[in-house]
Amino acid sequence: MSASAVVPHTNHAIPAAWPTPLLQTRAIARLNSVTKRYGQVTALDSFSLSLHAGEVVALLGPNGAGKTTAVRLLLGLISPNAGSVRVLGRDPRDSDARTRIGAMLQVSRVPEMLRVREHIDLFRSYYPQPLPFAEVVRAAKLEGIEDKLFGKLSGGQKQRTLFGMALCGNPDLIFLDEPTVGMDIESRRALWDQVRALSAAGKTVLLTTHYLEEADMLASRVVVINKGKVVCEGTPAEIKHQVSGRRIRCITQLDPDFLRALPTVSDVQQDREAVIVMAERPEQVVRAMLERDATLHGLEISAAALEDAFLALTSEAAHA
């Protein structure tokens, strides 16, 4: 609304929340300063989120941050105490909107006495223009388990079947709530490939996760939330950038107090036999360390991981 919103950002010190071209597309799903309370607990507090066509957005946060509440609001399973929810230009409870949406939710138990084929067949029948059965099987990697009872599947196979159900309606917008929980590494990577394929096909994906690696690998935009509020948002690189400095890990005999006194050092931690130093200018710090300690070895310098950024951001929010 304000004039500054119209003027394009030229200042690179303040990264735009998402790439500019996406700003021009209409949001296909939107939570508009939504507040949701469960009794005394405020799950979401004036929370806003927009999803744009073709984006993969990761909603990242610790347990109880409000991720699942946001997904349930967008699916029309619950209604907000304040604020508004629009999906594909409609109320999410509208069945027209639901025919273009797919969802993978955390279900503690799925009817076990139906076969994978039957579950998929039933869900396909809910949609006016479903994806062909063979296509669902291929996309969710269900080959060879179509005729197994759901109750006889492994954890990863169950998750893949639920993912398949989310694809049944050939949706434009897909919600994946903690999709890779209980999956082994191989299944997880296969699902990541599928999410990338969906994105390449122009679908919009909202995924919630507390696996930072997952957000880093998949998302075009990460929204970090904690205690029902947005802590920050941006591309994975931008989020990492918010935690300044780099991470130095090495095995040294130097005293931690000495390390803390070195210029630009912000944090020193013991990690088993090694020490981890966070510093704005790692080159100076390493030079000083090497001069004092000839036995220093196992040296690694890396950019702050998304995990470090995440921990820093969510704990800052908790202190604020």
Next chain:
Amino acid sequence: MAANAIALAPQNIGFGYYARIFVNETKYEFVKLLRTRAFSLSVIGFPVMFFLLFGVSNRHNGYGQYLVPGYSCMGVVSACLFGIGMGIALERSQGWLDLKQASPMPRLAYIGAKVMSCAGFAVVIVAALIALGVTAGGVHMTALQAAQLTGVILAGSVPFTAMALLVAMIVPANSGPGIINLIYLPMSFVSGFWMPVSLLPHFLQKMAPALPTYHLAQLALAIFGMAQPGSNTTHWEALGGFTLLMLGAAWIIFTRSEAKA
């Protein structure tokens, strides 16, 4: 026709679409219940087993004749309470219902499928009891009486579906089977599913007309001239009133929980 429908609305939602959902949902609900042995064996197995124990051994004194309508009522009530009530309570608590609600599945198809499946089970139970009764239980029955019994039992699935919906709303899933048995077993006994009400202690006889199960039993027994004195109209009215009461209560609780959600 088809081209026209596509031109009018890209979603192409019509009667065929709803009919297909309804048929599919019912088919898979029935298959699922049938494969769930804890349900199918107990719901079909108990009336059949009890009939073999008490009906077949009493085939010469007419008690077998009494037990066919009595156990048929027991079958439909247990199919509704466990199949629909317990079924919905479990699927609600496990998050499965959420996934279905997030899809475009019409809510009516979900409940309708459960009702149709349990009615299907009721028909299987009635057929099994009639077959057992006629062949081994010394039961005499005309084709008309068999059809009437099936009709009354199917009609009986309506009030107990309504009751099951209320049960699904208020009974916590993990203690469901216990609570349902606590309601259903005493009700079966007092309502004369197992023996004529006139043989019960006097205070129970007075209590019986307050129970919906009693009125269902009387309607089923009346087909064979074994009902207590009284008119069928009263029983139909009682079942109708009970249905409205249960549906009303279930609706109030449902809308309250929706408003809270």
